[in-house]
Amino acid sequence: MPPAAVTEAVATGSGGSARGGRRRLPWRTLLAAAGGLALLLAFPGYSLPPLAVLGPAALALAVHGRRARSGAWLGLVLGLAFFVPLLSWSGIYVGSFPWLALAVSQALFVALLGAATAAVSRSRLWPLWTAALWVAQEALRGRVPFGGFPWGRLGLSQTDGPFLSLAAYGGVPLVSFAVALTGTLLAAAVLALVRARRAAGRATATRGPALRTAAAALAAALAVPLLGALAWLPLPGPSLTEGGPTRTVAVVQGDVPEPGLDFNARRRAVLDNHVQQTLDLAAAVQAGDEAQPDLVVWPENSSDIDPYLNADAARQISRAAEAVGAPILVGAVVEGPGRFISNTGIVWDPDTGPGDTYVKRHPVPLAEYVPARDFFRLFSDKVDLVRRDFVHGTEVGVLEMGGARVGDVICFEVVYDSLVADTVEAGAGMLVVQTNNATFGYTDESEQQLAASRLRAVEFGRTVLVAATSGISAVVAPDGSLARRSELFTPAVFVEDVAQRDSTTVAERLGAAPEWVLTALGAGAVLAVAVPAARRRRAAA
Known part of the structure; x- marks a missing residue:
């Protein structure tokens, strides 16, 4: 299947029969896996930070118009494609089980993200809500279980470039949000272009609005890194000796x-x-x-x-x-x-x-201390190395x-x-x-x-x-x-x-507020979809 056909198959997932949706699922799965690999390439080791935006873009395209359970599967695929190779260092001397267990546990959070992204994908302003959900997923993953494991957050891929400056204004959560928002806006532009292409040559009034939507989404996607570039202007430079004794x-x-x-x-x-x-x-x-x-x-x-x-x-x-x-x-x-x-x-x-x-203050669980040692010993005797x-x-x-x-x-x-x-x-x-x-x-x-x-x-x-x-x-x-x-x-x-x-940065003054606000936006968007849907199901019962 040519790339344009794949894109169109992804873009039209909200329509068609259930049988057609199942036929298209493998292409969505491949798209999600590609998104995970793009994320991997953005991180140190490969160090291609601009590719990070393709991860949220791929997931948004893959789950658009799908049900939550399909979104969960696609999120899991992206999470596994990303975390399994990213965390391979964790098993270098202790074997594959601890490594794969850690990678799967982190991918499950991305599965939850995929389900939530699918739920809000028909909402107005869905690129904004989806980007906020990336922050919410990272906030949750960084806290549970056993104090969390906030490794592999989108923001941590940005060691160079315009997004890095945003750390001074909202910490890693704001950088993650900017990366995710750029990706979801690119996804929105792709979906709008596909709608315009399908409308070409037909007696329809939908092509013009679709092209205008694509242009607006693309302009907004370009505006996010541009704001990041401008945000560098008041920040300290590379000097180690300026700013104090x-x-x-x-x-x-x-x-x-x-x-x-x-x-x-x-x-x-x-x-x-x-x-x-x-x-x-x-x-x-x-x-x-x-x-x-x-x-x-x-x-x-x-x-x-x-x-x-x-x-x-x-x-x-x-x-x-x-x-x-x-x-x-x-x-x-x-x-x-x-x-x-x-x-x-x-x-x-x-x-x-x-x-x-x-x-x-935060020893690493299962590496510097072992909670529930008898339980974890059932899976691997490596816990007794601690x-x-x-x-x-x-x-x-x-x-x-x-x-x-x-x-x-x-x-x-x-x-x-x-x-x-x-x-x-x-x-x-x-x-x-x-x-x-x-x-x-x-x-x-x-x-x-x-x-x-x-x-x-x-x-x-x-x-x-x-x-x-x-x-x-x-x-x-x-x-x-x-x-x-x-x-x-x-x-x-x-x-x-x-x-x-x-000196005090904006990020220091705001503390965890950007993360909590963005998490609340994402959770609120999911509730805005889930609550009416639950009411409709009860009314139909």
Whole structure:
């Protein structure tokens, strides 16, 4: 079937017989799968951000005029085509079951989105409601179950281009909405053009209005990224030193002996690597080859030996801090409280030793702790790789060190809007992401996580420092650009002057309001369709 015929088959789904609808369903399924693959290509690893709009466009075309159950199937297809390859890093060392279980669980939310999109597809202004439903789906997915998993949101694909600026005005939800709205408006233009084509040559008055609708939808689709481009004008540029007093910061990536889960079995080697890189930095400072840092950042798991209990580990960290003459933010695994362990950032002063701490507030379920362990063991014995559960921290991670107020978030916390927002609200002048990606090998996980840091830099107008054990470490400027970055499994040290900013973006002032408003719009549109339909069914019964 030629592409035009496929498009027409999609566009005419609201009419025809049930048998015709079933014949067209395979083409809709292929369209949904193509939309999922287009989304995948937009994300880091392939890094083609403009393609993200094709995901919402494909789903809107596929489900237009369909019943909710068909929409659910098509949403599931798009979700699987997207999440299965996107999250393949999650099974790199633990097997396919955890990876596929995670991917399917996320695709089910897109199935719900497909059903809701189908329900509102005959409504007036359906491109607006559909775009809002994308935000609603991401809001739900980012909260349930076990605190949610907001990975793979539309907004997190936009590491470059006009949509990225919108993070400063409404965070990741507004970026997702803009991407989705552009896609649904393109879908509306396609549907209108197909109606005009079908009316060509007939004695009908429908062709003119259809062409005008197509032109209006296309103009609106182009207007969204244009607004994003204009939104860059008042925002900070790529300078790391403008906007406040500067501090010289060193980011250390010590590397691990080898990729995989077994890196932790050689935890002393990991600590020694970070100590040695810091000693080398100290020598470079003494030789005049590097600037004297005011503070040094080590990654998550840079000391999986508890330095409070192990005197030798404490001596090595103190040795590094004394040599470089600056406090070090150490990522450590700490015993307690009770039967738990803590994923902790420790400010280690060269004179006084360990001081302020931040304990990770959102440990990763089934990776850092196992809820309902007996239940999940029925599906995979890999849960027992997590021998002890990490505790949930309770305090916001703003740490005073080297004359700076450092906002610390650990690893996957960077994708959770509220965890980053309250860190900035508590007075962080710059953000630090301590992370350990050694367990994901040479996959795209590090690139995908770095993309979230780039969105956060724009969202809050702050420099973001990413310190990873094995990469990717980076210095992200307030406009989301990369001032420095490392490669995977390669030691690296960055020394940069970083401004301590106290400016407030619109996104920070609005908080979660854009997400809640857009979610309410989408939910309201579904209710506006579902409630009258339910009443009609009751009346006909």
